Amino acid sequence: MSSAPNAGPSPGKVLVVGGCGFLGGHIVNLLLKQHPRTQIAVVDLRTTSNRNSHANVSYHDGDITDLAAVTTLFSQIRPDAVIHTASPHFNAPNHVHDKVNVEGTKNLLKAAQDTGVKAFVYTSSASVILGPETQIVNADEKWPLVTGAAQPEYYTTTKAYAETAVLEANRTPAHFLTCAIRPAGIFGEGDVQLLPKMVTALRKGQNKFQLGDNNNLFDFTYVENVAHGHILAVQALLTSHAMLPTIPLDTEKVDGEAFFITNGQPVYFWDFARAVWHEGGDTLPLSGVWHLQYDFAFAVGALLEWILWALGKTPSLTRQQVRYSTMDKYHNIDKARKRLGYEPLVDLDEGVKRGVRYIVEQEKRESEKKGQ
Template structure:
């Protein structure tokens, strides 16, 4: 599918977390596709990843401050909210709950009172993750995993927030909501995935592999996820124009959730090696040491204990072993069918763009130090 050309205005769009990784890509794509749209970005700090477009305004704010959010909505009067803001993964549990759950509830209340038409929430594909069951072509009919069964409290709070967003749909009748569940997002500005893989290459760790590399995994280029969010906004606004008519279940977007990926599940270590190759790694596969999953899990546990005593984090943890050997990929048929979604950038090109961004940034920093 080719990139869409400029389209009509979507009105006033508020993007929470719009200076973050995914958020600023949504801003950029929105500016490109809908240049007449007025965009307001809300973030804790808005000094990074800013657009130079005159159609974008920036507002420092905290979504856990209900009064401040209500005041901002009264000032901006948005037609659309795209809610990407969330707590940092390494934050404490109480912060996860306060930001992800209570912050989302504050936004929903303010949006309902301000007459917002469409509310798109960035959830997570991990909300259905159960460490005992591999995810093979998992779709939206799979149950969410929360409480004691969910190993990641952060993910549990994303699930609670998603539930709140869907329950708010059509309350009032003109308020339409949906949720997007992306998986393994990477790309320019990524701080979780690609930088760690490039660092592993720099440390000479590409000669190790955990497991047999027989587990398919979904990685998603960030522009595709941004593209899916905009399709969801357009679909909700289209439904809003049809009110009070309710679409057929086969066409309905409001009150629904959608998995979004590149639609190209790959073997986990194949993706890692594609990243390393782009970064300059030329190690032949014959030189790679294979660590058995059980052995690596044991070593990871030992290292965690030793490094805990030292007050540090080891390079190999049990969580990393589990992550790199687990089958985890999703069906995007629903998004294709109801949103008209199709990835606009394939996996190889996404890897090229993401790694090139890191290398060029490193080169600029080197030159800056040399001045």
């Protein structure tokens, strides 16, 4: 599969919030690939990374927690559509998640409503349905959100609150259409959380260990496919906007809806890790892998967290890592396929090759710099 140009309608003038981040940068690049004449504006706290030099892209420094500044930017840019990908790092303090994910999203909604934006697409998270004991097995969008005390990750709670605000804002006013994209396990060139940690584990020799029996299916999603889902959502909202005041059938409706986006290829967790390690140069046979059972690994993770917390350090194994690498977590993307026309552009194997190749090339450049 390859990222052939999309034959869908032009998305008009698009504002990508967080467009200098990992996902946002890929959305900008794919928009240009599929619609080279589209006018794109990027708003980010600092627009220094992942910049695209294309003449149709403009960059604007802006803080989404400042409503007046956001409104001024929207008044200047006058976008037809907004794609909101901005979010703090997963491990940021709780008050930062509140301020950016919840308050910042509400500021963007207000500015969009006040300046005539037609379509607003929010990057949510597949984890908004994940509870502390839940196994996610072929989950669809009917599964309830898990928030507050029932949600172990505060970041995820604020993503769910922001998603709810976005969907509740749909058709207020009547010409303002919104939806949410819920990606699962994003990886690819420039990711800072998934592939780099796995490659680092390989470099440290941690590929010798496996937690659990590797019978748990997990969704990993190549970043260009997530970008594709966002662009399809914008196009679908703009198509619905052009048909106003007609309201689509419930089975076709995109506005006011959430959509899981994955590669549609659930894979056993450690098979994915080994595919990454193989691309990174791993030659260890399966017979050389030590299997650590869940209860033992969980206890070790808890002990390491406690000891290293006391020392002000971060452990290499945590209870969260043990849980994530031994649980089922995969989703049903039929709704996105039927209503958005979504199909992954890049399959899992090709995505792994691209992502790891990017890291290896970075390592090579860093090594050459040190050798100068």
